[in-house]
Amino acid sequence: IVLADIIEKYFVSPTLFRVIRLARIGRVLRLIRAAKGIRTLLFALMMSLPALFNIGLLLFLVMFIYAIFGMANFAYVKKQGGIDDMFNFETFGNSMICLFQITTSAGWDNLLDPILNNSPEECSSSYVNTGTNTKGNCGNPSVGITFFVSYIIISFLIVVNMYIAIILENFSVATEESTEPLSEDDFEMFYEVWEKFDVEATHFIEYSKLSSFADSLSEPLRIAKPNKIKLINMDLPMVSGDRIHCLDILFAFTKRVLGETGEMDALKQQMEEKFMMANPSRISHEPITTTLRRKQEELSASLIQRAYRRHLVRRQMKQASYLYRHINKNARWPEEDGALEQEGLIASMIKEHYGPEKGPPSYEAVTRDPSDDFKMSKPDSHSSEPHKSEETYDETFL
Numbered sequence: 001i002v003l004a005d006i007i008e009k010y011f012v013s014p015t016l017f018r019v020i021r022l023a024r025i026g027r028v029l030r031l032i033r034a035a036k037g038i039r040t041l042l043f044a045l046m047m048s049l050p051a052l053f054n055i056g057l058l059l060f061l062v063m064f065i066y067a068i069f070g071m072a073n074f075a076y077v078k079k080q081g082g083i084d085d086m087f088n089f090e091t092f093g094n095s096m097i098c099l100f101q102i103t104t105s106a107g108w109d110n111l112l113d114p115i116l117n118n119s120p121e122e123c124s125s126s127y128v129n130t131g132t133n134t135k136g137n138c139g140n141p142s143v144g145i146t147f148f149v150s151y152i153i154i155s156f157l158i159v160v161n162m163y164i165a166i167i168l169e170n171f172s173v174a175t176e177e178s179t180e181p182l183s184e185d186d187f188e189m190f191y192e193v194w195e196k197f198d199v200e201a202t203h204f205i206e207y208s209k210l211s212s213f214a215d216s217l218s219e220p221l222r223i224a225k226p227n228k229i230k231l232i233n234m235d236l237p238m239v240s241g242d243r244i245h246c247l248d249i250l251f252a253f254t255k256r257v258l259g260e261t262g263e264m265d266a267l268k269q270q271m272e273e274k275f276m277m278a279n280p281s282r283i284s285h286e287p288i289t290t291t292l293r294r295k296q297e298e299l300s301a302s303l304i305q306r307a308y309r310r311h312l313v314r315r316q317m318k319q320a321s322y323l324y325r326h327i328n329k330n331a332r333w334p335e336e337d338g339a340l341e342q343e344g345l346i347a348s349m350i351k352e353h354y355g356p357e358k359g360p361p362s363y364e365a366v367t368r369d370p371s372d373d374f375k376m377s378k379p380d381s382h383s384s385e386p387h388k389s390e391e392t393y394d395e396t397f398l
Contacts, residue, residue, distance in 0.1 A: 039185065044171035051166045059103070059159045066151050067095035074115055074144065076129050078122070078137040082110025103155045108148060115144035182220065182257055189218050190253070194246055204243040207291065210236075214253070221253045235292040244291075247272065 067089075074089040089095045102108040116139060117123050123138035177183055197205050197213050205213060210231055214223040223230055234252040236244050251268055258267075 044174040047170040081113040083114045115139035116141045207242040
């Protein structure tokens with residue numbers, strides 16, 4: 001409250017700042033498709049502001065020179081016609097007001113009329129001006145005509161028309177840019193959506209969020225879901241932590257819209273220079289892989305794992321086959337294309353624990369849980385029911 005009172009007393013009212021903030025309502029125009037023409041006009045005006053400021057300084061310089069000249073020659077002209085207590089050349093401020101009126105080409109003839117009065121009936125050369133030693137209140141027609149004509153030509157016909165020319169030129173440029181595939185509004189939209197995914201402003205997002213980010217953009221940069229294959233084919237560089245830089249994503253999306261053109265290369269270089277000036281920290285984040293390479297690595301790892309699982313399954317089946325054949329020594333087996341499975345890991349462990357003098361246990365005894373207290377009895381080689389024993393082992397194997 002105290003700060004607001006101080007500002008209001010010595011500067012301007014804080015209410016003025018609130019009124020200025022109403023200009024932010026112009027952002028709503030970006031959401032209305034029918035307001036494209038208004039956005040083009042505003043964009044042309046924004047582009048013209050630097051040049052208009054320079055022309056304004058030139059106009060002020062011209063007005064400053066003519067105001068001093070008018071004070072020196074028309075300060076004591078008789079107050080009649082368009083010259084009164086407000087519009088006169090007595091002070092610098094009043095002279096600037098008169099020149100501004102002349103610049104608008106409105107009522108400049110009323111200001112010139114008293115200056116043209118030079119006859120004794122209309123003015124007096126012996127009139128004593130209050131507060132000065134200067135006598136007379138007559139004008140100077142030749143100087144007055146030269147003054148007004150030259151100022152009107154310089155200010156109105158040249159300087160003011162320069163305003164119009166610059167605005168029209170920038171409007172033409174803005175109209176041409178509006179017909180291009182990408183515009184400044186598209187890039188601003190990109191950064192606005194980026195702020196939602198990069199809350200901490202690190203300039204990076206995780207690879208897992210890239211699909212949702214691409215779907216959240218507006219046309220023409222938007223890549224609707226399903227979009228993972230398209231994003232992978234873009235071959236985006238990634239840094240440690242599976243993160244992707246903002247500028248790399250913008251380059252890839254822009255390239256998708258514009259294609260491989262010379263304009264794309266120039267635009268990329270310009271955008272990178274601006275970004276590096278604002279964010280020099282990107283130099284320390286060098287990419288270590290890309291989205292395409294990461295997908296290739298994932299597919300390669302998946303193929304290797306799948307092949308290794310098949311290898312383990314075949315190995316276990318061969319070891320089980322070896323044990324079953326070792327138990328049923330008298331059985332005859334058809335010859336296979338490849339060599340029979342030799343003694344595997346499980347068979348070597350059996351010999352290590354039971355020794356060569358002991359008969360090998362069944363496959364179920366080897367593969368069962370150690371906590372299982374069930375023990376399979378050893379088959380008797382002199383049993384009178386050998387076929388029954390073989391059936392038992394067949395059931396065990398199956």
